[in-house]
Amino acid sequence: VQPCPGIYTLLxxxxxxxxxxxxxxxxLGTGYGHDILKQFTLSxxxxxxxxREDIQRSKPDPDPILRALRKIKDPxxxxxxxxxxxxxxxxxxxxxxADRVLNAKVIPFAYGLKAAVAxxxxxxxxxxxxxxxxxxxxxxxxxxxxxxxxxRGV
Numbered sequence: 001v002q003p004c005p006g007i008y009t010l011l012x013x014x015x016x017x018x019x020x021x022x023x024x025x026x027x028l029g030t031g032y033g034h035d036i037l038k039q040f041t042l043s044x045x046x047x048x049x050x051x052r053e054d055i056q057r058s059k060p061d062p063d064p065i066l067r068a069l070r071k072i073k074d075p076x077x078x079x080x081x082x083x084x085x086x087x088x089x090x091x092x093x094x095x096x097x098a099d100r101v102l103n104a105k106v107i108p109f110a111y112g113l114k115a116a117v118a119x120x121x122x123x124x125x126x127x128x129x130x131x132x133x134x135x136x137x138x139x140x141x142x143x144x145x146x147x148x149x150x151x152r153g154v
Contacts, residue, residue, distance in 0.1 A: 003040050004111070006133030011045045013137050017144045022048030022068035026058040026090075047072050059086075060093035062101060069102070080104035085130065087111045092118035109136075 014021055023042075027033050029051025037043040048071035050064050057063040065084060069076060076082070082104050084095035092115050095108035110119045111130045119128045130136040 001036060003042065004133055006135075006137065010133045010137045011042075013141065013144065015045060019144075020047050020072045022046050022050065022072050024048075024050045024059070024064045024068050026052055026064070028052050029054065059088075060090040060097065062094050062098035065094055065098045065106075066101070069098075069104075076102055076104035078103045078105075082106045083109060085109045085111055086115050088114050089118040091115055092122060092124075096122055 011021070023037070023046045025033055029049065030053060033051045034043070034049070037046070037049065043049070048068040050068045050071075052058065055064045055067060059065075069082065073080065080103075082098075082102075084091070084098070084106055086092055086095065086108065087110075092108045092110050095106050099106035099108075107128070108119065108122075108124065109128050109130050110116045111133070116129045119126075
């Protein structure tokens with residue numbers, strides 16, 4: 001297991017812009033997920049860390065995302081914009097479902113091919129597909145410097 005190339009660039013950019021972050025995984029936190037976060041010094045980036053033992057329903061149900069968001073900001077308002085980056089089909093489906101139940105706008109981003117299929121199935125634009133975190137960071141940097149809330153409709 002190794003962090004994806006460019007992930008630290010993206011995480012540091014979000015942290016530098018004071019954007020709160022969470023991580024949501026269907027995998028176990030105890031005995032795996034928390035250890036991975038610690039080993040690669042990723043824990044410091046995430047206000048919310050939601051793993052299998054923290055939820056009753058796993059993705060593609062939106063419950064894990066909603067739990068993470070409650071830890072980050074409760075309640076979310078219609079002015080809030082949530083970017084959800086996932087690497088599986090179920091991540092995109094869960095983000096779309098979360099968008100339906102929240103006042104905030106939830107924008108799914110698919111990292112890699114497995115999740116990209118769901119983006120296309122849901123009728124989202126290719127702008128929602130991330131093939132490389134370094135390129136994605138360069139693509140969104142101008143948005144962050146202006147106003148992240150303007151990046152609603154990709």
